[in-house]
Amino acid sequence: MASLDDLKKRIASVKSTQKITKAMKMVAAAKLRRAQESAEKGRPYSEKMNNVILNLSNGISDKENAPKLLSGTGQEKTHLCVVMTSDRGLCGGFNSNIIKKAKSYFAKILDEGKELKIITVGSKGNDQLKRVYGNKIIENISFKESKNANYFDADKVGKMVIEKFEAGEFDVCTIFYNQFKNVITQIPQAQQIIPLNNEGEESSSEESYEFEPDEDEILSNLLPKNISTQIFKAMLENSASEQGSRMSAMDNATRNAGEMVDKLTIEYNRSRQAAITKELIEIISGAESL
Amino acid sequence: MSEEFKVEIVNPEKSFLVKDDVSEVVVPAFEGEMGILKDHISIISFLKPGIIKILSKSGDENYYVEDGIVEFKNNNLSILTSTIFNLVDMDKSKQQDLLKQAEEEANKTDINDQSKYLADQKVEVLKTLN
Numbered sequence: 001m002a003s004l005d006d007l008k009k010r011i012a013s014v015k016s017t018q019k020i021t022k023a024m025k026m027v028a029a030a031k032l033r034r035a036q037e038s039a040e041k042g043r044p045y046s047e048k049m050n051n052v053i054l055n056l057s058n059g060i061s062d063k064e065n066a067p068k069l070l071s072g073t074g075q076e077k078t079h080l081c082v083v084m085t086s087d088r089g090l091c092g093g094f095n096s097n098i099i100k101k102a103k104s105y106f107a108k109i110l111d112e113g114k115e116l117k118i119i120t121v122g123s124k125g126n127d128q129l130k131r132v133y134g135n136k137i138i139e140n141i142s143f144k145e146s147k148n149a150n151y152f153d154a155d156k157v158g159k160m161v162i163e164k165f166e167a168g169e170f171d172v173c174t175i176f177y178n179q180f181k182n183v184i185t186q187i188p189q190a191q192q193i194i195p196l197n198n199e200g201e202e203s204s205s206e207e208s209y210e211f212e213p214d215e216d217e218i219l220s221n222l223l224p225k226n227i228s229t230q231i232f233k234a235m236l237e238n239s240a241s242e243q244g245s246r247m248s249a250m251d252n253a254t255r256n257a258g259e260m261v262d263k264l265t266i267e268y269n270r271s272r273q274a275a276i277t278k279e280l281i282e283i284i285s286g287a288e289s290l
Numbered sequence: 291m292s293e294e295f296k297v298e299i300v301n302p303e304k305s306f307l308v309k310d311d312v313s314e315v316v317v318p319a320f321e322g323e324m325g326i327l328k329d330h331i332s333i334i335s336f337l338k339p340g341i342i343k344i345l346s347k348s349g350d351e352n353y354y355v356e357d358g359i360v361e362f363k364n365n366n367l368s369i370l371t372s373t374i375f376n377l378v379d380m381d382k383s384k385q386q387d388l389l390k391q392a393e394e395e396a397n398k399t400d401i402n403d404q405s406k407y408l409a410d411q412k413v414e415v416l417k418t419l420n
Contacts, residue, residue, distance in 0.1 A: 041304035048300060048368055052334060052361050151302040151372055209363075212321055212335040221336055222359060225372075232302050 007268040018257035025250035032243035039236040046233040069223040072195030078115040080170035084177040085125030092249030101188035149235040158228030177234035178241035186241040295365040316343040339412040352377040389416040
């Protein structure tokens, strides 16, 4: 059995760990509220954008000559995957969930004999992926300096993706992120953004629009913006998910630490008691033998 | 019968402005300024750098935008834009900053015609503000 001194030290160390996890939980809770708010506020933009594009692509007359961002390059040889993770750890299964989802997708693509390229956003994803897929990672971006997800950063990623697309470096682009459902549940998502997958979605109105200038020109202007918007949406969802996941992870950690302190305290008291009893027995038996 | 309709301006971060007593909105559409009144036909267009004028009973408002998409449907006008500033909140130094940025962009030689045109537009609009 560990000595009394050792037990005392362990209790102290668990207690200080508990203090840290408790503080992190508080911070995450405060940040979560803000992240959740901005995720909700950001939704109208991406929804409206989607709607307009839906209306446009339905209205487009010449499907053959539709912009490549919409219809694709006509082949599916090279896949680009944008894996979005956090820059900080201690957030439970948040990063691992995205990576797991991404890895199963990668395996599928490689099984089909297609080429794979990866862009990682956030340093944690890069850390986990570079061991296995190091040679596939073509770009690694991290926004450690930015406090909150902002459109400017998303636009940078979006522009990069489009640049690569126009240079013919890939045919299909998919982004991986965690969708925020609630504090306990975050759903890892794989969303294809190039070519745009609108099938299955019905346009909200049958009404025809007037376009100025014509559809093709608007579309070719809008689609690149939509890429950035989708990435921004993913970033917002991700940051809310990250905080939510961290909060519940830290909550669990705090609770576990509490349980551990209780257990150790009982053990400490018991061995203290045992030591006292032992001493008493020694004194008594010593007195008897006199 | 009121001649008012609803306008909503959204930027990626939030819903920037919602107003439902608007009588006219003038937007800098790509092919020239466009005034939108109630019962306009459904239209989708996109914006070039310029000033959005919103005329309503409660007073007129002016916003500077750099890009965006307008959609008008069923007397709902949605404007999606990534860069928007209320002219009232925009002081001289902010204007100068934007102007400087735009000028730098316009003076770049390695950009294509369209971005060049947009940058020139920005410069022009910002100069008229000063």
